[in-house]
Amino acid sequence: MITDYSDTARCAAFGIALVAAVTLLTRIYLRTGEDGSVFGAISYLSQFFTILTNAIIMVVMILIATGRNLSARWVKAVMIAIVIVGIVYHLLLAHLVEFTGLAFWADHGVHTVVPTLSLLWWLFLAPKLTFQWPDLGLWVVWPIVYCTYILICASFSGFYPYPFLNLRKLGWNGLAVSITSLLVSFIVMGLVITAIGRAITVRKP
Numbered sequence: 001m002i003t004d005y006s007d008t009a010r011c012a013a014f015g016i017a018l019v020a021a022v023t024l025l026t027r028i029y030l031r032t033g034e035d036g037s038v039f040g041a042i043s044y045l046s047q048f049f050t051i052l053t054n055a056i057i058m059v060v061m062i063l064i065a066t067g068r069n070l071s072a073r074w075v076k077a078v079m080i081a082i083v084i085v086g087i088v089y090h091l092l093l094a095h096l097v098e099f100t101g102l103a104f105w106a107d108h109g110v111h112t113v114v115p116t117l118s119l120l121w122w123l124f125l126a127p128k129l130t131f132q133w134p135d136l137g138l139w140v141v142w143p144i145v146y147c148t149y150i151l152i153c154a155s156f157s158g159f160y161p162y163p164f165l166n167l168r169k170l171g172w173n174g175l176a177v178s179i180t181s182l183l184v185s186f187i188v189m190g191l192v193i194t195a196i197g198r199a200i201t202v203r204k205p
Contacts, residue, residue, distance in 0.1 A: 004069050004127075005064050005069065005125075005126070005127070006125065008125060009064065009121070009125040009126060010064055010065050010067070011065070012121050012125055013060075013061040013062075013064040013065040013121065014061065014062075014065035015117075016057070016058075016061045016114065016117045016118060016121060017057075017058050017061035017062045017065055019109065019113060019114060019117060020054050020055075020057055020058035020061065020109075020110075020114050021058055022109070023054065023106055023109030023110050023113070023114060024051065024054055024055060024058065024110070026102065026105070026106040026109065027045060027051065027106050027109075027110065028041050028042060028045065029041075030102065030103055030106060031044060031045055047150065047153060047159065047161045048161050049085065049143075049146050049161075049162070050085050050089070050110050050111065051110065052146065053078075053081045053082050053085050053142070054082070054085075054110045054114050056078055056081070056142070057078060057082050057114060057118055060075060060078050061118075072126065072127050072128070072129050073129060073135060073138055074138065075122070075126060076122065076126075076129075076135075076138075076139075076190075076193070077135075077138045077139050077141065077142065077190075078142070079118055079119065079122040079126075079193065080139050080186055080189050080190045080193060081142050081143070081186070082114065082115045082118045082119070083115055083118070083119050083189060083193065084185065084186060084189055085110070085111060085115055086111055086112060086115030086116065086119075087115075087189070089111040089112075090111070090112070119193075122193075122197070123193075123196065123197055123200055124200065128197050128198065128201050131194050131198075135190070135194075136187055136190070139186050139187055139190040140183045140186050140187065143179075143182055143183060143186055144183070147165060147179055147182070150162075150165055151165065151167065154167065164178040164179075164181075164182065165178065165179075
């Protein structure tokens with residue numbers, strides 16, 4: 001179902017798109033300093049779920065801000081993905097590396113600011129549709145596509161951006177468990193966000 005968005009939602013979407021764009025460009029700039037080329041930086045960063053999901057959020061928000069009426073169900077699926085990015089980072093990864101200066105702000109831009117703004121936007125400005133069981137399938141499309149993409153890339157490069165996708169160390173059985181757990185986490189998060197969104201909608205006067 002294609003859904004119309006209010007002027008307020010479109011203006012807020014433009015702001016989120018701008019924040020995501022600045023943050024992603026900053027990450028590319030910083031990585032270029034390490035790799036020596038913009039192409040190398042983009043090639044490296046494009047292997048990470050965080051970066052790709054932020055890029056998808058940016059595109060979705062630009063489309064909404066410029067008047068496109070996107071499917072509310074697909075937009076919600078993207079929101080679930082960016083929320084997962086923020087939660088996983090702060091629960092499991094934030095303590096592993098300490099950034100300073102511009103790198104600190106760029107890191108929190110993709111892991112904290114964009115996920116938080118996106119969630120708030122969806123909760124308070126995005127139209128809500130009644131939950132349907134087929135929604136569960138939509139929520140796991142992006143992680144399935146990402147996992148497939150990374151496994152294909154890693155078969156050539158040998159580089160696995162995340163330990164839970166490292167086929168060499170996990171084996172096929174371990175990989176299957178990891179991916180299944182990932183998909184379950186998306187479904188659980190989707191149900192939680194659905195419940196919160198419904199509660200907020202019900203309480204509105």
